Amino acid sequence: MKDITIGVDIGGTNTKYGIVDRQGNVLFHDSISTKQFDEVTDYIKALEDAFRAAVKNMGDDYQLVGIGIGAANGNYYKGTIEHATNLKWKGIIPLSDMLHKPFGVPVLVTNDANAAAVGEMVYGAAKGMKDFVVITLGTGLGSGFVCNGQLINGKHGIAGELGHTTVNYAGRYCNCGKRGCLETYVSATGIRRSVYKLLADHLEPSELRGISFDNLNTEMITHAAIRGDVVARAAFEYTGRILGTKLAETVVHTDPEAIFLFGGLSLAGDLIFKPTIKHMEANLMPLFRGKVKILPSGLQNQSAPILGASSLVWNHLEEKGAIPA
Amino acid sequence: MKDITIGVDIGGTNTKYGIVDRQGNVLFHDSISTKQFDEVTDYIKALEDAFRAAVKNMGDDYQLVGIGIGAANGNYYKGTIEHATNLKWKGIIPLSDMLHKPFGVPVLVTNDANAAAVGEMVYGAAKGMKDFVVITLGTGLGSGFVCNGQLINGKHGIAGELGHTTVNYAGRYCNCGKRGCLETYVSATGIRRSVYKLLADHLEPSELRGISFDNLNTEMITHAAIRGDVVARAAFEYTGRILGTKLAETVVHTDPEAIFLFGGLSLAGDLIFKPTIKHMEANLMPLFRGKVKILPSGLQNQSAPILGASSLVWNHLEEKGAIPA
Numbered sequence: 001m002k003d004i005t006i007g008v009d010i011g012g013t014n015t016k017y018g019i020v021d022r023q024g025n026v027l028f029h030d031s032i033s034t035k036q037f038d039e040v041t042d043y044i045k046a047l048e049d050a051f052r053a054a055v056k057n058m059g060d061d062y063q064l065v066g067i068g069i070g071a072a073n074g075n076y077y078k079g080t081i082e083h084a085t086n087l088k089w090k091g092i093i094p095l096s097d098m099l100h101k102p103f104g105v106p107v108l109v110t111n112d113a114n115a116a117a118v119g120e121m122v123y124g125a126a127k128g129m130k131d132f133v134v135i136t137l138g139t140g141l142g143s144g145f146v147c148n149g150q151l152i153n154g155k156h157g158i159a160g161e162l163g164h165t166t167v168n169y170a171g172r173y174c175n176c177g178k179r180g181c182l183e184t185y186v187s188a189t190g191i192r193r194s195v196y197k198l199l200a201d202h203l204e205p206s207e208l209r210g211i212s213f214d215n216l217n218t219e220m221i222t223h224a225a226i227r228g229d230v231v232a233r234a235a236f237e238y239t240g241r242i243l244g245t246k247l248a249e250t251v252v253h254t255d256p257e258a259i260f261l262f263g264g265l266s267l268a269g270d271l272i273f274k275p276t277i278k279h280m281e282a283n284l285m286p287l288f289r290g291k292v293k294i295l296p297s298g299l300q301n302q303s304a305p306i307l308g309a310s311s312l313v314w315n316h317l318e319e320k321g322a323i324p325a
Numbered sequence: 326m327k328d329i330t331i332g333v334d335i336g337g338t339n340t341k342y343g344i345v346d347r348q349g350n351v352l353f354h355d356s357i358s359t360k361q362f363d364e365v366t367d368y369i370k371a372l373e374d375a376f377r378a379a380v381k382n383m384g385d386d387y388q389l390v391g392i393g394i395g396a397a398n399g400n401y402y403k404g405t406i407e408h409a410t411n412l413k414w415k416g417i418i419p420l421s422d423m424l425h426k427p428f429g430v431p432v433l434v435t436n437d438a439n440a441a442a443v444g445e446m447v448y449g450a451a452k453g454m455k456d457f458v459v460i461t462l463g464t465g466l467g468s469g470f471v472c473n474g475q476l477i478n479g480k481h482g483i484a485g486e487l488g489h490t491t492v493n494y495a496g497r498y499c500n501c502g503k504r505g506c507l508e509t510y511v512s513a514t515g516i517r518r519s520v521y522k523l524l525a526d527h528l529e530p531s532e533l534r535g536i537s538f539d540n541l542n543t544e545m546i547t548h549a550a551i552r553g554d555v556v557a558r559a560a561f562e563y564t565g566r567i568l569g570t571k572l573a574e575t576v577v578h579t580d581p582e583a584i585f586l587f588g589g590l591s592l593a594g595d596l597i598f599k600p601t602i603k604h605m606e607a608n609l610m611p612l613f614r615g616k617v618k619i620l621p622s623g624l625q626n627q628s629a630p631i632l633g634a635s636s637l638v639w640n641h642l643e644e645k646g647a648i649p650a
Contacts, residue, residue, distance in 0.1 A: 131479055147479070147484075152580075159578065161613075164577055178608070255479020
C-alpha cells in the first residue's frame, strides 16, 4: 500500500485539488467551482464526492492518509475557515470536522498562502532557506512567513494577512470592511481596478478601453503591456510601486532572505518585478538595502498550493511519529 | 565559583550595564555616558575598565562567563553594530571582537529591543507566551518579535526594526535618512516633536510653552497631561493614534498574543495605552479584532534591557551544552 494525501486549494472562484504522494508527485488533479454553491453543506458534499472518486480511481494499491487544505482565513489550530472575505459563506466554517467525518483521516487547514510557503520550502525555490516570505497574488493577496525554518501560524492561527495592511486610509473599499487594503491594489482584482482608474483619469488610447470590467483579466493586461499599451504598462508600474513600498515595511519586521511572488500577476515577469524591487529598495531604511531578494516562486503555479496543502499532512504525521521523517 | 554575566544596554545617551546571575538577579548595575566619546575605541576602553572593576568588586567567588549586549542595529550573527542612527560612530562596529579580546569570554550582541523581548519571555509578563511583540519606547522605537517561542533574528540578524516603518512619506525627517518613520512620532523624541507641532498649530495655553525643545522630556509632558494640560493630552492622543494604527499593520504579519510596551513613554499609563488600543482595534481587519492585548512590560524599566542582554549569554551557553539548560 502506498500512502497518498489530498492537497486542496480553496479559492473564491474555484477549488483545486490533487492526489500527492510522499515525494511531492501530483498523481492526479482536478477542480470544482467554489462560487456556484450557495450553501456550504452542498459545497462540502461536492468536495466529498470528488475526493472519493479521485481516491477510488487510484486503485487498491493506494491509501489516503490525510487531507491538507489551504484557504483564505484558514485557521491551523481550529481547522476552520473564519470570516473569509472571498467566500459566500460567512462566519466560521468547521471545515476540518466536516471532512474528517466522511474520510476518517486527519484534515489540516491553513491560510492558502501559508500552504504555499510550506510548499515553496519543501519543493520550491526556498529549499534550504530559513527566513523568507511568500506573497500569493490571486483574486486577493495572501502571505506566508517562514522564520527560523518554521511556518509562522501566530497565536490564533491567522498570521500572514498582509493583504489587509493599509495602503491608503481613504482608499478603495475592501471585502474585509476596511478601506485601502493592499489587496485592493495588488492582486488580479486590484490591477483591474487600477486599469479602470487609469482609463478614467487619462486620455491615452488603450486597447483595454474596449473591454468591460467583468471581462478584463490579468492576462489581457499583461499582453497589452507587452505590446506597449501605455495604460497597461502604467497599471503594472502603479501596482509594483504599491507592492514594493509595502514590502519595505514587511522586510523590517522579520528580515527575510527573500520574498517570493506567486500567482497570476507574478507571471508578468519584469513588468511587475522591476517596479516592485525599485520601490522596495527606495523605501527601505539603509541598513536593509540590497539584502533582500524579490524572486519568482520556484513552483509551477498550478500545483504549488496543492503541494503546499498536502505537505501539511506529511508534517503532521511526522510530528506524531506516524511515519518516519 | 558562581557564574555571572554582564548585561549591557547601549543607548544613544547612556550605556547601562549590570552583573546578572543565572537566576536573573542583578547583583550590581551602573552606567557610563555613550555620547561623550568621539572615538569608538575610547568608548570600548571605558567599557572595558568599567566591566573589569565591576567583576573585581564581586570578589573571588564569581567568574565571568559571558557578556550580552543590546544595541540599536545590533547584529546577532556578526556581533556587530551596523550603521546605528543613534550613535556618533558610523559604519560597522565589531563590538563582539573588540570586547572578546580583553575578557576572553563569549560576547553576544543583538538589537536592544530583541534583548528586551528575550528578557520579557524569561523573567517578565510574557512568561509562557509563544507569540508576542515587545515595543521599546526610548530615544527611538525598537521592536522584538517572538514567534513559536523563538526570537526572530532574521536572515541578516536585523529583524524587528519597526521604528523605521513609515507613517507619512512626506513626514518628519529621521536619523536613518528616510522621512516619516514611526519613531519620529512614537518615542521620547517623537512626542516632544509632536508637542512642538501642536504648540505651533494651536492657540491653547499650555504650561509647555515655557520649556525649550532641548529641555522638554517625556516626564514633563506626562505630568502636564495628568494636570489636564490640553496640549500635553493632545500629544499623547496623537502619539497613541499613530502607534495603534501602525500596530494594526504589525498584528497581521505575525498574529501575536500580546504586544508589550516598554520604556519611558509606556509609563504614562492610560494616556498612551487608551488611544493606542482604540486606534489599533479600529484599524484591524475584523478577523483580528479583540484578540491581541496591548500590555505594559512586566519588567522594571531600569533592569529589563540588562536582563534581556544577559539572557543571551545563558541561552548561548545552554545551546553549546556548556551549562545545563
